[in-house]
Amino acid sequence: MKLNITRLTKNITQNYYIKAPVLSRCLSTQEAIERRHHLFTLEKKRQMESVGRIEKIEVRYKGVPKDCTLVMNKDISTPFDCARHFTEWHMNTSALALLDGTVYWDMHRPLTESCTLEFQTFSVHDPLHVNLAFWRTCSLVLGACASVAFKDTVPVVLHSFPHPNVRSGSFTYDIDLPSLHDWKPTEQELITLSAEYVKIIRQNLPLERLEVGEALAKEMFIDNPHKSKQIPDIARNHGSVTVYRMGTHVDISKGPLIGNTSQIGRVAIPAVHKIDNVTDEDVTHLYRFQGVALPTGVRLNHFAFSVLIDRAKKFNKSQRIRFKTSTDVSKSEEERVKMNA
Amino acid sequence: MNQADVSKLVSKLRIKVRPNHRNLKNPKGPEGRLDKLRKTVTGLVKYERIELNVNRADEARQYAERLISEAIRHGDCHKPTMDVANYWLLEKELIHKLFKVLVPRFENSKLSYTRLINAPRAQNTRNSEKVVLELRDNPYPDLMSKQSQDKYLIQNVLLDAAKLDYRRAKYAEVAQKMGKASNGKLNDEVKEARNSKESMSIKETKDPIENKTSGI
Numbered sequence: 001m002k003l004n005i006t007r008l009t010k011n012i013t014q015n016y017y018i019k020a021p022v023l024s025r026c027l028s029t030q031e032a033i034e035r036r037h038h039l040f041t042l043e044k045k046r047q048m049e050s051v052g053r054i055e056k057i058e059v060r061y062k063g064v065p066k067d068c069t070l071v072m073n074k075d076i077s078t079p080f081d082c083a084r085h086f087t088e089w090h091m092n093t094s095a096l097a098l099l100d101g102t103v104y105w106d107m108h109r110p111l112t113e114s115c116t117l118e119f120q121t122f123s124v125h126d127p128l129h130v131n132l133a134f135w136r137t138c139s140l141v142l143g144a145c146a147s148v149a150f151k152d153t154v155p156v157v158l159h160s161f162p163h164p165n166v167r168s169g170s171f172t173y174d175i176d177l178p179s180l181h182d183w184k185p186t187e188q189e190l191i192t193l194s195a196e197y198v199k200i201i202r203q204n205l206p207l208e209r210l211e212v213g214e215a216l217a218k219e220m221f222i223d224n225p226h227k228s229k230q231i232p233d234i235a236r237n238h239g240s241v242t243v244y245r246m247g248t249h250v251d252i253s254k255g256p257l258i259g260n261t262s263q264i265g266r267v268a269i270p271a272v273h274k275i276d277n278v279t280d281e282d283v284t285h286l287y288r289f290q291g292v293a294l295p296t297g298v299r300l301n302h303f304a305f306s307v308l309i310d311r312a313k314k315f316n317k318s319q320r321i322r323f324k325t326s327t328d329v330s331k332s333e334e335e336r337v338k339m340n341a
Numbered sequence: 342m343n344q345a346d347v348s349k350l351v352s353k354l355r356i357k358v359r360p361n362h363r364n365l366k367n368p369k370g371p372e373g374r375l376d377k378l379r380k381t382v383t384g385l386v387k388y389e390r391i392e393l394n395v396n397r398a399d400e401a402r403q404y405a406e407r408l409i410s411e412a413i414r415h416g417d418c419h420k421p422t423m424d425v426a427n428y429w430l431l432e433k434e435l436i437h438k439l440f441k442v443l444v445p446r447f448e449n450s451k452l453s454y455t456r457l458i459n460a461p462r463a464q465n466t467r468n469s470e471k472v473v474l475e476l477r478d479n480p481y482p483d484l485m486s487k488q489s490q491d492k493y494l495i496q497n498v499l500l501d502a503a504k505l506d507y508r509r510a511k512y513a514e515v516a517q518k519m520g521k522a523s524n525g526k527l528n529d530e531v532k533e534a535r536n537s538k539e540s541m542s543i544k545e546t547k548d549p550i551e552n553k554t555s556g557i
Contacts, residue, residue, distance in 0.1 A: 065480035089482065122495065131495045166495060167502040298496050311503045 016173030
């Protein structure tokens with residue numbers, strides 16, 4: 001089946017006149033997910049094989065139980081592999097790795113050169129970047145959750161999620177539901193969404209990172225008109241497209257993300273709002289899914305959490321700018337990144 | 342003046358020592374008490390963090406402190422100290438740990454070598470109080486983290502933003518009310534002029550806010 005699909009894709013993409021729409025009609029949401037997963041696996045394998053002769057790097061670890069030096073494999077070993085040399089606690093609680101005291105690195109991204117390494121948990125002294133990574137991951141998981149939560153008859157087209165802003169009170173994902181004209185989720189539907197979300201995070205899935213070229217990214221998201229529209233912009237700005245895989249779900253994100261979904265603790269999806277003022281003409285019915293979550297191990301009074309839920313119900317409008325043209329979006333995002341940096 | 346300085350003869354402990362010891366009631370009497378305490382001290386040196394009943398923990402803590410301070414004072418070439426270590430540590434490989442790991446760790450420390458922390462206790466139970474006895478600078482995560490006060494933690498950032506949001510909403514509400522109250526008065530006057538002939542009683546019961554909504 002997978003082979004057939006890839007063959008079909010090749011034929012179609014070679015033909016200039018018939019493009020994505022044909023295939024997108026052929027693929028159901030589930031098939032498209034499986035196909036992306038398959039392509040991701042192949043590309044990851046290819047990149048692993050292209051490493052060639054294994055070189056050693058020195059990783060100087062700082063932190064508990066004591067500072068030490070590890071000799072790891074270049075382009076193969078990840079910070080998570082380093083954590084495995086210490087304790088289970090290091091593996092479970094580290095959300096991000098800090099290289100040379102400046103660069104925030106994913107736990108499952110191979111190290112490229114000798115460096116110093118610190119693990120960042122959610123309770124480090126200045127957890128700004130960990131919080132951003134957490135919020136970004138929550139958005140990504142929300143996309144995965146929405147794409148499995150609906151019935152097969154309802155097509156789900158993921159659009160994008162904006163730059164994380166914890167102070168806005170909710171993480172969001174903008175999702176296009178072409179077959180639902182004016183959907184107002186009932187209380188029960190929202191509970192179901194939250195339950196699906198919890199089901200995903202309970203699987204303890206690692207978040208794997210991969211940098212792929214523009215062509216492959218387009219191939220991966222050929223069924224998704226919005227993403228395939230965004231890919232050229234991203235590729236132009238960053239040189240390549242960064243995709244993440246969580247279980248079988250593959251999505252585009254700038255990163256970095258936290259190491260594992262088990263680090264997401266209490267979560268609620270309290271609201272889905274319809275967005276009407278979209279300038280993009282391809283989008284038919286865009287909905288903004290909103291949620292709020294806390295890391296594992298954070299104990300918060302149920303009343304305090306209900307306050308957070310009530311706030312997350314309000315429409316998260318801080319990123320309205322997102323709905324201008326795609327070039328504006330990338331510009332404004334860059335500005336925002338600069339402001340944060 | 343010829344009296345010896347006591348603190349040079351006996352280690353001065355950095356913890357509070359009770360004037361009388363606890364008997365730690367058991368069938369074997371004082372010997373059984375010491376057996377219990379030897380087991381506890383051995384466990385403490387081995388695992389570095391143990392959970393116990395409060396009596397036993399506090400009693401064992403004093404012996405552990407004394408043992409470590411003797412080891413620091415005299416080192417491993419001192420026969421009496423070695424005998425003491427041999428007596429208190431039931432597993433003999435821990436004697437190496439005492440002199441090679443714990444002595445370097447605590448040599449320059451100005452604090453006590455152990456910590457005694459109250460453990461949580463289930464509500465409405467009659468079990469005796471539990472405590473956690475640990476060696477300082479152990480490799481485990483800190484038990485007494487005060488970091489939940491850090492304003493940059495994600496839960497605090499969220500709550501802080503929610504608080505600000507709530508306050509803004511309240512200010513806006515109050516401001517609107519004030520505006521409405523003055524508007525309402527105006528509306529009242531206009532209506533008074535208009536409805537004075539019709540009915541006096543309804544107008545008096547009406548709220549200024551209601552007037553405003555009906556007026557618009």
